Amino acid sequence: MFAIGEASKRSGVAIETIRYYEREGIVAKPARGDNGRRAYSEKEIGHLRFIKRCRDLGFTIKDAQALLSLGEQQDENCKIAHDMSKAHLESVREKIESLRQLEKALEELMGNCESGNVQCPLLESLHAD
Amino acid sequence: MFAIGEASKRSGVAIETIRYYEREGIVAKPARGDNGRRAYSEKEIGHLRFIKRCRDLGFTIKDAQALLSLGEQQDENCKIAHDMSKAHLESVREKIESLRQLEKALEELMGNCESGNVQCPLLESLHAD
């Protein structure tokens, strides 16, 4: 069994975040030692790591929980996980696309902006009717 | 002068958001009619629209306020606005890049996942040590 600091190191999840996950019921409450301190099993640390990976991939906490609850086995669950990932991938692609448009808009805004102008075309166009 | 609903329509900022901006001191308090209702001038609506545009471009509220306070004139301010936009553009590009990596990681995760497996490789790799 491991103290919360060790669990944090091994899972990559910050200590405060681990306690937050517990408070919110995102992970199960760990056992407590005689001193009242949290004691984590390998398995529980594995769950934290799992959540961390999902979060790093941009899944919501809710999705991460759902994926975790699918366990590691079974065809059916594999399909569900695949579908969730696919949906998520699509939303990632949408985000990329909208950021690309943002990039383009910013580039255009800045392109007009040559020093030596009395009026700033960038600010002007933000102000336009 | 325009009621808040009209100001919302003309600026594109939701009514609740306009009141929120006022509460937070992001925009100045508008005049009030005899009935106690907010009354917006064209100029105030212009400010709301300005903030809206900045937000749509992904600037923070803080940045939007800074840009707004630069006014429309002067070389120096143009340079400041340009620099802020440049910094913001860089952060947009960073976001795009990290989403691209995410996309790639998700694609790889899903690529391994062929139906017919007893174990789901997607879930398995999320669970891996």
Next chain:
DNA sequence: TATAAATGCTGTAGTGGCTACAGGATCAAG
């Protein structure tokens, strides 16, 4: 003119996913 629907008001709480304390208790190392 009576009524119904729209619009406005204030105030408060919730969202997601943390992060950052304060103020204390306990533990491990030298």
Next chain:
DNA sequence: CTTGATCCTGTAGCCACTACAGCATTTATA
């Protein structure tokens, strides 16, 4: 035996809204 590291609970803050509740007033329709 002291120092510093780690742990505990509880609460508040972050960002930028969004969503009510519960009421007052205004505008449109019958």
